[in-house]
Each structure stands twice: as structure tokens, then as C-alpha cells.
Amino acid sequence: MxxxxxxxKDITVEDLSIQMSILKDDIAALxxxxxxxxxxxxxxxxxxxxxxxHDYAEAGKEKAVEAQQNAEAFIRxxxxxxxxxxxxxxxxVGLIAARR
Numbered sequence: 001m002x003x004x005x006x007x008x009k010d011i012t013v014e015d016l017s018i019q020m021s022i023l024k025d026d027i028a029a030l031x032x033x034x035x036x037x038x039x040x041x042x043x044x045x046x047x048x049x050x051x052x053x054h055d056y057a058e059a060g061k062e063k064a065v066e067a068q069q070n071a072e073a074f075i076r077x078x079x080x081x082x083x084x085x086x087x088x089x090x091x092x093v094g095l096i097a098a099r100r
Contacts, residue, residue, distance in 0.1 A: 075082040
């Protein structure tokens with residue numbers, strides 16, 4: 001590079017000014033590209049998070065419906081046991097609530 005500068009002794013301030021202007025434009029274009037890339041990646045991540053959250057919500061709904069169906073089946077097949085469990089849970093909740 002030093003040789004290149006030595007060979008071009010007729011470089012003027014105007015030449016440097018033009019090169020600086022080109023460099024400034026290139027940096028501005030690069031900044032815009034990086035900004036656009038960042039926005040695209042952020043949008044993609046947001047979409048992926050939304051899709052993942054929706055998938056988890058659907059899976060949770062399915063598990064809740066399955067648990068409800070299992071509980072209903074248990075109550076129908078063993079009503080006395082279900083009543084005993086409900087009474088025990090109610091008793092424990094009452095104890096905890098009474099302490100506050």
C-alpha cells in the first residue's frame with residue numbers, strides 16, 4: 001500500500017474528498033443493509049415464537065381436555081372414591097384458608 005501511495009503523488013484534496021464521499025455512501029448503504037437484516041431476523045424470531053407459543057397452547061388445551069375426560073370417567077366409575085378425594089381436598093383447602 002505504501003508503494004501505491006508513493007506512485008500516486010498527484011492525489012489532490014478533491015480526490016480525497018470524492019473518495020471520502022464514496023466511503024460515506026458505502027457505510028450508509030451497509031448500515032441500511034444491516035438494519036434491514038436485523039429487522040428481518042427479529043420478525044422471523046417473533047413469528048417463530050408466536051408459532052411455538054400457539055403450538056404449546058394447543059397442546060395444553062388438548063391435555064386439559066384429556067384430564068377432564070379422565071376425571072369424568074373416574075367419577076363415573078368410582079363415585080365413592082371421588083367423593084372421598086373431593087372431601088379430603090376440601091378439608092385441606094379449608095385448613096390452609098383458616099390459617100390466613
